[in-house]
Amino acid sequence: MPPIRNVSDGRSFKESQPGQYIYDPMFCIHGDDLEDEESVPDISQLPFQSYLNTPQKNQNDVEEVLAVTPDDKKIRSAGQNKTPRTMMKMMERHRENERVRHHTLNKSMKKVCDRVPGLSPFMKETKVVMMQRIIAYICYLENTISFVCGHLGIKQLRMSTNFITEQWSEPAEKKEEVMMIKRKVTPKNSKKMLMEKRRQKISSPTIDSTTDDLCHTITQEMVANSQDSQGVSSTLKINEDIFLDDNACCVPEHYEDPYLNEDFLPSSSKLDNFPDAFDLMSSPLGKIPHHQTIDSSDECGIREDKQDMDICESPLRTISPDCVLATTLSQSSNPPPTSINYSITPTKYRNKRKQSTPQRSPFNDISNVSSHRSQAMSSPSDRKWMRTESKFSKECPVDEDFVSYEPDIYRFHKSSTSRRKKWDIENQPPNSHSSSAISSVSKVEKIDHRKTTWMNGFMMFSRLNRRSFIESNPGVHTSQISKMMGHAWRQMASDDQLPYREKAKDYASSMKNLLCDESVSSDDN
DNA sequence: TCTGTAGTGAGTCGCAAGAT
DNA sequence: ATCTTGCGACTCACTACAGA
Numbered sequence: 001m002p003p004i005r006n007v008s009d010g011r012s013f014k015e016s017q018p019g020q021y022i023y024d025p026m027f028c029i030h031g032d033d034l035e036d037e038e039s040v041p042d043i044s045q046l047p048f049q050s051y052l053n054t055p056q057k058n059q060n061d062v063e064e065v066l067a068v069t070p071d072d073k074k075i076r077s078a079g080q081n082k083t084p085r086t087m088m089k090m091m092e093r094h095r096e097n098e099r100v101r102h103h104t105l106n107k108s109m110k111k112v113c114d115r116v117p118g119l120s121p122f123m124k125e126t127k128v129v130m131m132q133r134i135i136a137y138i139c140y141l142e143n144t145i146s147f148v149c150g151h152l153g154i155k156q157l158r159m160s161t162n163f164i165t166e167q168w169s170e171p172a173e174k175k176e177e178v179m180m181i182k183r184k185v186t187p188k189n190s191k192k193m194l195m196e197k198r199r200q201k202i203s204s205p206t207i208d209s210t211t212d213d214l215c216h217t218i219t220q221e222m223v224a225n226s227q228d229s230q231g232v233s234s235t236l237k238i239n240e241d242i243f244l245d246d247n248a249c250c251v252p253e254h255y256e257d258p259y260l261n262e263d264f265l266p267s268s269s270k271l272d273n274f275p276d277a278f279d280l281m282s283s284p285l286g287k288i289p290h291h292q293t294i295d296s297s298d299e300c301g302i303r304e305d306k307q308d309m310d311i312c313e314s315p316l317r318t319i320s321p322d323c324v325l326a327t328t329l330s331q332s333s334n335p336p337p338t339s340i341n342y343s344i345t346p347t348k349y350r351n352k353r354k355q356s357t358p359q360r361s362p363f364n365d366i367s368n369v370s371s372h373r374s375q376a377m378s379s380p381s382d383r384k385w386m387r388t389e390s391k392f393s394k395e396c397p398v399d400e401d402f403v404s405y406e407p408d409i410y411r412f413h414k415s416s417t418s419r420r421k422k423w424d425i426e427n428q429p430p431n432s433h434s435s436s437a438i439s440s441v442s443k444v445e446k447i448d449h450r451k452t453t454w455m456n457g458f459m460m461f462s463r464l465n466r467r468s469f470i471e472s473n474p475g476v477h478t479s480q481i482s483k484m485m486g487h488a489w490r491q492m493a494s495d496d497q498l499p500y501r502e503k504a505k506d507y508a509s510s511m512k513n514l515l516c517d518e519s520v521s522s523d524d525n
Numbered sequence: 526t527c528t529g530t531a532g533t534g535a536g537t538c539g540c541a542a543g544a545t
Numbered sequence: 546a547t548c549t550t551g552c553g554a555c556t557c558a559c560t561a562c563a564g565a
Contacts, residue, residue: 094537094538094539095536095537095538098536098537098538098551099535099536099537101550101551101552102534102535102536103535106534106535127533127534455541455542455551456541456550456551456552457550457551458541458549458550458551459541459542459543459549459550459551460542461550462541462542462543462549462550463541463542463543466542466543466544467543467544470543470544477544477545477547477548478543478544478545478547478548479544479545479546479547479548479549480547480548481543481544481545481548481549482542482543482544482547482548482549482550483548483549484549485548485549485550486548486549486550487549489549489550490550501551504551526565527564527565528563528564528565529562529563529564529565530561530562530563530564531560531561531562531563532559532560532561533558533559533560534557534558534559535556535557535558536555536556536557536558537554537555537556537557538553538554538555538556539552539553539554539555540551540552540553541550541551541552542549543548544547545546545547
């Protein structure tokens, strides 16, 4: 009997008794080793009750394998029912779920990106750039629709995305005025320097192993398609050509970036750092009077990666989001920009970054640390691990009062202090544990916006429907109810889940506001 | 050549609600 | 403590690059 694979989330179950199935994390870990994937039935084909009503004690076979040691008994007698092995099992299951979720997220993102034109086979596209490309394309489409609607005399449609409609509403002058008030404006003579700094900062030239395959595949495909000596754009569809060639390298002449100050220098996590893109996109189909077509690679934000050139016949290129984001359609009177012809030599592209990410499971951690320690000892060049080692072995006295301090924020969210914070606290020099130090930290930590796990869609669903689940399944243990709800949640269509997600968002934001208000009022007092 | 820093992807952890 | 799912924060390994 092969294990049962849940197609939706990749988890596996095995039959403990005829008609009864238990979740088996080990099959999850090694699930990819299954030879005949097609012979594995979907969990949804199972009789619903046989899965849901599986009593927890039917995990006897698992428990038998994980025999209880004397140490486990000590822990149990101390009031902790969960054995270390059970904890490990739970943690591993959670990790597995998280891995699956991560991969699903990445796959979905890649799927969307594959449908959006603008992907350069020569550049490494980070997730930030991916998102910007998607936004740029949506804006482009919205502009096109608006323009068409305007010409056909159709009433202006309000786009569901609100990417443009929200951003455009204010005239540029007014926006700048507001920005002048809100922020300290950078002197004009440093603008060029900042622009250059920003451009360089945006373009990360690193190549990651996870995208290497994609890059190689596309390049191979392009080799096949470019046998007629056409450039890169020959493989693209016509409408994509318009999006790419007529827009991607066009910036309005005399364009002044009102947001160009230190505060808006891009960071990896803030998409809002590129509001200029929305300004550029705010004029549908060539409303911006003049366009500057940029031909050279340097000017359109494409730069060469010198480090990688030694192995590439043609330079590896990265494209700045400045280039990706400018999506205003140029007028047909403008000559199309000269496309850059690349000589494609796929085998020459090599990933200089790591080829695979090692599994970092807590099971491996101990052995990893020891193995890396030995590496550090044998290889003087690896100083990083020596530093890490010192971090592990560092011991400092801990002021209990300092550690036990609990800021107001935890009244609602009793989360533990982050590990980094703990480490920082633990490594405070003893003389800094004075009352003044405590008071200063307490001021800083009063509002901690990182604590944002108030509620999610499933939690809201669970909160609102738990009672009905209990009523329809009297006598069933809560843990089984949770399982049933989890199963029901997975079976729900995303549209059905949406209202719960929205409610959870509202709840989270209201909780945040409440906390902010309370902290402000307490500060006033 | 070495060192520090910034950026990136992947993996991991802890928490939320609720009844028993 | 149990059990679920989702998400923000965090850690780690790795790379490129600037500057000493």
